[in-house]
Amino acid sequence: MNKALIVAPSWIGDTIMAQPLFARLHAQSPGLQLDAIAPRWVAPVLQRMTEIRDVIDSPFGHGQLSLKPRWRLARELAARGYDSVYVLPNSLKSALVPWMAGIPKRVGFTGESRFGLINVRHTLDKQALPLMVERFVQLAEKPGQLLKTSVFRPKIRSTAEDQQKTLAELKLDRPARIVAFCPGAEFGPAKRWPAAHFAALAKKLAEQDYAIWLFGSPKDHAVAEEISQLAPGLCRNLCGATSLTQAVDLLAMADLVVCNDSGLMHVAAALDRPIVALYGSSSPGFTPPLSDRADILSLNLDCSPCFKRECPLGHLDCLNKLRPEQVFATCQKRVEK
Numbered sequence: 001m002n003k004a005l006i007v008a009p010s011w012i013g014d015t016i017m018a019q020p021l022f023a024r025l026h027a028q029s030p031g032l033q034l035d036a037i038a039p040r041w042v043a044p045v046l047q048r049m050t051e052i053r054d055v056i057d058s059p060f061g062h063g064q065l066s067l068k069p070r071w072r073l074a075r076e077l078a079a080r081g082y083d084s085v086y087v088l089p090n091s092l093k094s095a096l097v098p099w100m101a102g103i104p105k106r107v108g109f110t111g112e113s114r115f116g117l118i119n120v121r122h123t124l125d126k127q128a129l130p131l132m133v134e135r136f137v138q139l140a141e142k143p144g145q146l147l148k149t150s151v152f153r154p155k156i157r158s159t160a161e162d163q164q165k166t167l168a169e170l171k172l173d174r175p176a177r178i179v180a181f182c183p184g185a186e187f188g189p190a191k192r193w194p195a196a197h198f199a200a201l202a203k204k205l206a207e208q209d210y211a212i213w214l215f216g217s218p219k220d221h222a223v224a225e226e227i228s229q230l231a232p233g234l235c236r237n238l239c240g241a242t243s244l245t246q247a248v249d250l251l252a253m254a255d256l257v258v259c260n261d262s263g264l265m266h267v268a269a270a271l272d273r274p275i276v277a278l279y280g281s282s283s284p285g286f287t288p289p290l291s292d293r294a295d296i297l298s299l300n301l302d303c304s305p306c307f308k309r310e311c312p313l314g315h316l317d318c319l320n321k322l323r324p325e326q327v328f329a330t331c332q333k334r335v336e337k
């Protein structure tokens with residue numbers, strides 16, 4: 001029995017974009033047992049992927065070396081008897097535990113001085129593989145062998161039973177029509193469409209009898225509350241009120257998702273929901289929503305994408321000048337398709 005391990009990324013969106021790699025590995029090795037090691041905030045999306053058998057908790061915070069706990073985790077992995085491991089992050093620390101565990105085949109990109117830790121090394125050609133999803137899938141091929149396809153559509157599951165369970169847990173009634181707003185972006189404010197614009201859009205959508213549900217982490221609660229106050233009585237602020245698993249199920253019910261470039265955007269894409277994605281400081285050329293049902297709005301200003309957490313020029317024109325009327329028109333076209 002072929003047993004393989006994934007060292008998952010620490011970001012929700014990146015983990016979603018890794019799912020086509022998992023599907024490719026199963027296609028190459030029927031009967032594969034594929035597990036993942038991941039931070040607990042990422043684990044719920046892995047648990048909704050049919051390719052992943054088990055998710056092992058990675059308890060290490062960003063920047064922690066924690067050699068003794070890593071050694072204990074390595075002993076646990078060694079006992080599981082993995083034949084191979086695919087190390088998706090490029091850091092030195094992410095490759096330490098698989099090496100300590102003695103997993104024979106350790107696959108990844110040549111990263112931070114980890115030549116002894118990774119023994120099936122890929123060299124990244126950014127021009128040949130512009131998309132992050134392509135870079136992940138490349139790890140299923142032999143080093144130097146180019147991908148034969150470039151269209152990848154990540155998938156995660158949410159069943160009707162899952163959705164009913166989540167509605168019951170949260171004591172929510174399901175409206176006839178739902179638009180989900182994802183107003184946060186973990187990376188920083190330069191990726192966030194203004195709260196006043198979201199509120200103006202909420203008013204226009206409410207006139208068409210849509211219920212507006214706001215999703216995000218506890219960090220996004222304040223901006224979601226600002227949107228709710230600017231559009232009184234029209235929005236349900238669920239930021240910080242759901243687990244990630246529950247957010248997956250509620251997003252799966254949405255008729256439309258309006259979002260910044262964020263982890264929840266990729267969740268919505270993997271659930272095959274209609275999406276209007278708003279881009280400011282980041283680039284859809286690297287991490288677009290991987291869906292045939294997504295519209296990407298970007299003003300393509302000379303100063304963007306800058307990939308900064310905050311606007312270095314202080315005006316955030318790339319998002320401030322993306323008007324609610326323009327986004328609403330795109331929303332209407334998307335729901336009519």
